[in-house]
Amino acid sequence: MSEKNSSVLxxxxxxxxxxxxxxxxxAPESISHVTFNKSYGLFINGSxxxxxxxxxFESTNPANGECLYRCTEASESDVDAAVKAARTAFEGVWGNxxxxxxxxxxxxxxxxxxxxxxxFAVLESMDGGKPIRESRDIDIPLAxxxxxxxxxxADKLSYAxxxxxxxxxxxxxxxxxxxxxxxxxAWKIAPALACxxxxxLKPAETTSLTALKFCELLQDVGLPDGVVNIVTGAAKTGEYxxxxxxxxxxxxTGSTEVxxxxxxxxxxxxxxxxxxxxxxxxxxxxxxxxxxxxVEGIVNAIFFNQGHVCCAGSRLLVQEGVAEKVIDLLKxxxxxxxxxxxxxxxxxxxxxxxxxxxxxxxxxxxxxxQEGATCFECSSSLPTSGYYFPPTILTGVSQSSSVVxxxxxxxxxxxxxxxxTDEAIEKANNTPYGLANxxxxxxxxxxxxxxxxxxxxxxxxxxxxxxxxxxxxxxYKESGKGREGxxxxxxxxxxxxxxxxxx
Amino acid sequence: MANEQTNHPTSQxxxxxxxxxxxxxxINGEFPRTESGRxxxxxxxxxxxxxxxxxxxxxxxxxxxxxARKAQATWAQKTxxxxxxxxxxxxxxxxxxxxxxxxxxxxxxxxxxxxxxEINACIELIVYFAGWTDKIDQVFGSVNPVAxxxxxxxxxxxxxxxxxxxxxxxxxxGMLGLLLPNMVAGNSQVIIASKQFPLPTCTFxxxxxxxxVPAGTVNIITGLKSELIPPISQHxxxxxxxxxxxxxxxxxxxxxxxxxSNMKRVYFWESFIxxxxxxxSPNETISTCVHSLKDPxxxxxxxxxxxxWHPISE
Numbered sequence: 001m002s003e004k005n006s007s008v009l010x011x012x013x014x015x016x017x018x019x020x021x022x023x024x025x026x027a028p029e030s031i032s033h034v035t036f037n038k039s040y041g042l043f044i045n046g047s048x049x050x051x052x053x054x055x056x057f058e059s060t061n062p063a064n065g066e067c068l069y070r071c072t073e074a075s076e077s078d079v080d081a082a083v084k085a086a087r088t089a090f091e092g093v094w095g096n097x098x099x100x101x102x103x104x105x106x107x108x109x110x111x112x113x114x115x116x117x118x119x120f121a122v123l124e125s126m127d128g129g130k131p132i133r134e135s136r137d138i139d140i141p142l143a144x145x146x147x148x149x150x151x152x153x154a155d156k157l158s159y160a161x162x163x164x165x166x167x168x169x170x171x172x173x174x175x176x177x178x179x180x181x182x183x184x185x186a187w188k189i190a191p192a193l194a195c196x197x198x199x200x201l202k203p204a205e206t207t208s209l210t211a212l213k214f215c216e217l218l219q220d221v222g223l224p225d226g227v228v229n230i231v232t233g234a235a236k237t238g239e240y241x242x243x244x245x246x247x248x249x250x251x252x253t254g255s256t257e258v259x260x261x262x263x264x265x266x267x268x269x270x271x272x273x274x275x276x277x278x279x280x281x282x283x284x285x286x287x288x289x290x291x292x293x294x295v296e297g298i299v300n301a302i303f304f305n306q307g308h309v310c311c312a313g314s315r316l317l318v319q320e321g322v323a324e325k326v327i328d329l330l331k332x333x334x335x336x337x338x339x340x341x342x343x344x345x346x347x348x349x350x351x352x353x354x355x356x357x358x359x360x361x362x363x364x365x366x367x368x369x370q371e372g373a374t375c376f377e378c379s380s381s382l383p384t385s386g387y388y389f390p391p392t393i394l395t396g397v398s399q400s401s402s403v404v405x406x407x408x409x410x411x412x413x414x415x416x417x418x419x420x421t422d423e424a425i426e427k428a429n430n431t432p433y434g435l436a437n438x439x440x441x442x443x444x445x446x447x448x449x450x451x452x453x454x455x456x457x458x459x460x461x462x463x464x465x466x467x468x469x470x471x472x473x474x475x476y477k478e479s480g481k482g483r484e485g486x487x488x489x490x491x492x493x494x495x496x497x498x499x500x501x502x503x
Numbered sequence: 504m505a506n507e508q509t510n511h512p513t514s515q516x517x518x519x520x521x522x523x524x525x526x527x528x529x530i531n532g533e534f535p536r537t538e539s540g541r542x543x544x545x546x547x548x549x550x551x552x553x554x555x556x557x558x559x560x561x562x563x564x565x566x567x568x569x570x571a572r573k574a575q576a577t578w579a580q581k582t583x584x585x586x587x588x589x590x591x592x593x594x595x596x597x598x599x600x601x602x603x604x605x606x607x608x609x610x611x612x613x614x615x616x617x618x619x620x621e622i623n624a625c626i627e628l629i630v631y632f633a634g635w636t637d638k639i640d641q642v643f644g645s646v647n648p649v650a651x652x653x654x655x656x657x658x659x660x661x662x663x664x665x666x667x668x669x670x671x672x673x674x675x676x677g678m679l680g681l682l683l684p685n686m687v688a689g690n691s692q693v694i695i696a697s698k699q700f701p702l703p704t705c706t707f708x709x710x711x712x713x714x715x716v717p718a719g720t721v722n723i724i725t726g727l728k729s730e731l732i733p734p735i736s737q738h739x740x741x742x743x744x745x746x747x748x749x750x751x752x753x754x755x756x757x758x759x760x761x762x763x764s765n766m767k768r769v770y771f772w773e774s775f776i777x778x779x780x781x782x783x784s785p786n787e788t789i790s791t792c793v794h795s796l797k798d799p800x801x802x803x804x805x806x807x808x809x810x811x812w813h814p815i816s817e
Binding site for chain 2: 145162163164256259260261263264266267268270275277432444447448451452456457458459460461462463466468470471472473474476477478479480481483486487488491496
């Protein structure tokens with residue numbers, strides 16, 4: 001078209017060859033409407049304890065590396081107080097409430113979250129480094145949706161368990177990660193409360209802010225004291241919580257390594273437990289797929305939330321015939337990704353959550369290259385302060401490469417090729433993980449065939465990283481045990497008068 | 504005299520119409536002896552020798568797991584209808600060999616009534632679970648109304664290879680309570696038989712072998728729990744361990760600790776009835792046990808929920 005135009009209008013064409021600047025103007029989200037404290041105590045029995053400077057830690061804004069606020073590190077006695085509060089609330093109040101009563105509180109939580117969505121989104125991005133577009137459009141709306149969904153289950157539980165009378169477990173100890181702070185809180189608290197349990201939840205030490213702000217919201221809702229308790233801290237606090245003799249259930253989301261430590265540590269207790277652990281999802285791209293759409297899918301699969309996603313599609317398996325073309329398209333697309341200020345609405349890739357995580361990613365890429373991989377990085381400029389890592393692809397890797405087998409938890413994609421469908425399935429299943437996989441093809445029957453053979457709890461086809469409160473999520477193999485979300489998600493929070501089984 | 508011989512088919516053979524059986528492992532549809540070359544003596548309550556049974560080793564566990572892994576997809580990929588029919592056939596064959604099992608149980612110290620009631624309960628339980636193969640996803644699966652253009656559904660799939668640690672008694676019913684939900688689930692398994700009362704489980708292998716159950720779907724090994732639980736709970740290609748709550752605390756903890764190596768799912772169910780209880784109140788104990796075992800939620804524990812997002816577009 002342009003050639004034709006230039007021949008028709010040669011003079012005009014010459015006059016308009018001024019290069020166009022396609023760069024975006026800055027579009028930062030305002031932070032003027034959000035407030036938070038410089039220091040926080042623990043949320044126990046409906047109110048905040050006094051902040052304890054001698055027993056505190058700081059949480060930084062990863063976009064600039066500066067301290068954002070300080071938290072109290074919950075000690076063994078703090079955790080004990082939280083568990084006691086939860087126990088009292090369970091036995092005295094919440095455990096005796098009708099499903100209808102519980103549902104009313106949960107609906108209100110969902111509503112207040114929707115009302116304060118913007119505020120929570122900004123805080124989430126400041127505290128964790130994720131692009132405001134994601135916290136605004138995904139994290140916070142989904143967190144509200146999970147509360148709304150499980151609110152509706154609270155008075156309908158008998159329909160969820162045919163032939164049984166479900167009963168709450170009691171006090172649930174819940175430990176969540178830093179990649180989706182408020183959303184993971186919602187995944188944990190909403191079904192637990194719907195089923196009549198009370199909780200003690202520990203947010204990750206780098207992202208406690210939205211959990212603490214959530215406590216303010218609970219006070220507004222008027223949730224009875226002790227039903228939800230939030231204890232901030234790091235591994236030590238988590239250990240106090242897991243080891244507490246008076247908890248009835250453990251729900252953990254985090255690394256496979258820590259999951260195994262927890263499983264070993266509770267071996268003697270026959271404690272109901274659910275684990276949401278690591279992953280190494282394959283994105284299987286067949287040659288009949290719409291390639292441009294598939295490339296958008298790949299970008300979403302691995303670069304969403306800086307790749308800090310347990311179910312990330314971190315391994316691209318592309319059919320040989322289209323591999324070259326796909327890699328070429330992907331590289332071109334990557335050049336348009338904007339790495340930058342998480343609060344800027346144009347930002348595609350925000351800040352890496354912490355200095356430690358940045359170092360882990362750097363180490364993995366270095367190992368990949370040492371093991372023979374070829375590295376390509378997006379050339380977007382990186383902010384000078386804070387923790388950032390450019391979207392990266394590694395080609396020339398083999399199935400046994402550490403970057404193919406191990407979870408990197410960053411914006412790093414490995415690329416392998418395959419010839420036959422069965423080879424793709426074999427490669428996809430050949431890691432210790434089994435959380436999620438993706439299939440990209442134009443053929444519906446192939447989706448069902450490949451999907452039925454993939455060993456993972458989630459199979460996305462012609463999409464990736466989609467979440468919904470009605471849709472169960474969780475892993476096979478070393479990616480965890482149990483499901484969160486949907487009907488299956490209720491299972492983790494009830495005791496069934498099962499004709500004698502123990503689990 | 505003739506009557507006595509029918510009741511003691513495995514006692515010392517003096518006439519040609521009663522030949523004692525050699526009890527062996529059941530791996531990959533075959534009856535190999537243990538690789539260890541060792542045995543222990545199974546005795547009647549009065550101390551009389553009944554049979555030598557293999558003291559299996561780590562190597563037998565390995566062979567059995569390998570066979571189970573190889574067979575798992577074959578079993579799981581059969582249609583639900585087909586799996587239901589095969590399981591129903593197990594009940595048919597077992598029913599036809601009822602007397603043989605009753606005799607073995609009596610040899611081990613069961614009363615006639617307890618033995619009869621237990622075998623009846625076994626047949627009933629197999630028929631019960633056979634009927635679940637094509638219903639589990641209808642009752643417990645779901646189509647999920649997600650807020651996007653996707654047909655989203657969750658169904659139950661097998662976990663994979665299961666290690667089954669049988670309770671000591673009830674000798675056959677206890678083992679079946681653990682095995683049957685796993686067969687419905689589409690898993691393949693390695694069963695560690697009861698140490699004190701292994702004969703009914705060993706003989707059950709003959710029922711499996713003649714019921715169209717694909718070789719390797721169910722594997723049975725005999726021996727000491729102290730020698731077999733460590734290798735099976737440490738095995739990286741075993742996905743689930745199930746046992747009975749009567750298992751010694753020491754072994755239960757071992758199962759949980761070792762299972763962390765590859766995040767095995769570990770479940771303990773309740774079916775134990777002591778021999779004394781079986782003999783003193785067979786009716787009550789066995790019917791309670793069957794009631795406890797007839798629970799489809801046991802199947803769900805040994806399955807994985809897989810959720811698929813299927814696109815909807817023009």
